[in-house]
Amino acid sequence: MTDGRVKESIAPCGLCCETCFAHVDGDIRRYSLKLKEKLGNFDMYAQRFETLLDDPIFGKYPAFKEMLDYFASENCKGCRNEQCKLFKGCGVRPCHQDKQIDFCYQCDEFPCGKTNFDPGLYKGWVMINERIREMGIEHYCEAARNRSRYP
Numbered sequence: 001m002t003d004g005r006v007k008e009s010i011a012p013c014g015l016c017c018e019t020c021f022a023h024v025d026g027d028i029r030r031y032s033l034k035l036k037e038k039l040g041n042f043d044m045y046a047q048r049f050e051t052l053l054d055d056p057i058f059g060k061y062p063a064f065k066e067m068l069d070y071f072a073s074e075n076c077k078g079c080r081n082e083q084c085k086l087f088k089g090c091g092v093r094p095c096h097q098d099k100q101i102d103f104c105y106q107c108d109e110f111p112c113g114k115t116n117f118d119p120g121l122y123k124g125w126v127m128i129n130e131r132i133r134e135m136g137i138e139h140y141c142e143a144a145r146n147r148s149r150y151p
């Protein structure tokens with residue numbers, strides 16, 4: 001039986017929901033909220049600094065803020081709790097529920113043709129699940145939590 005925290009972090013396909021930019025409790029959203037709080041009304045200051053420091057980088061602040069607002073507003077509860085917001089056609093989520101298994105690497109059909117992944121994602125999915133088999137889900141989870149989802 002897999003530890004509940006591991007299942008909350010790692011989706012049935014093996015990808016780490018916890019490090020996804022869209023996860024409501026992920027570091028990317030948490031730090032974005034914190035950065036927004038720390039920046040306060042930097043909009044006004046960015047305009048002033050552009051002139052004062054004669055540096056056009058501050059003119060890019062509105063685009064940066066838009067992205068930051070986006071990261072801060074994302075709110076997916078993870079694949080175990082709701083449909084993936086990034087990949088709505090994912091075949092793994094309904095399939096693992098039907099088969100009542102926690103992860104694809106545990107499945108006797110792996111690697112199957114039910115994922116609906118494109119070739120790049122499919123290749124990654126196979127690699128990830130083979131790695132989980134080698135290192136064990138607990139160690140994989142620990143490593144996945146501590147690295148970028150976007151290496």
Ligand code: SF4
Pocket residue numbers: 011015016017018020021022023076077078079080082083084085086087
């Ligand atoms: S279910 Fe999809 S959108 Fe939600 S956290 Fe996991 S990977 Fe990200």
Ligand code: SF4
Pocket residue numbers: 091092095096099101103104105107108109110111112113114115
């Ligand atoms: S059949 Fe495929 S998608 Fe479904 S649980 Fe098994 S490996 Fe995963």
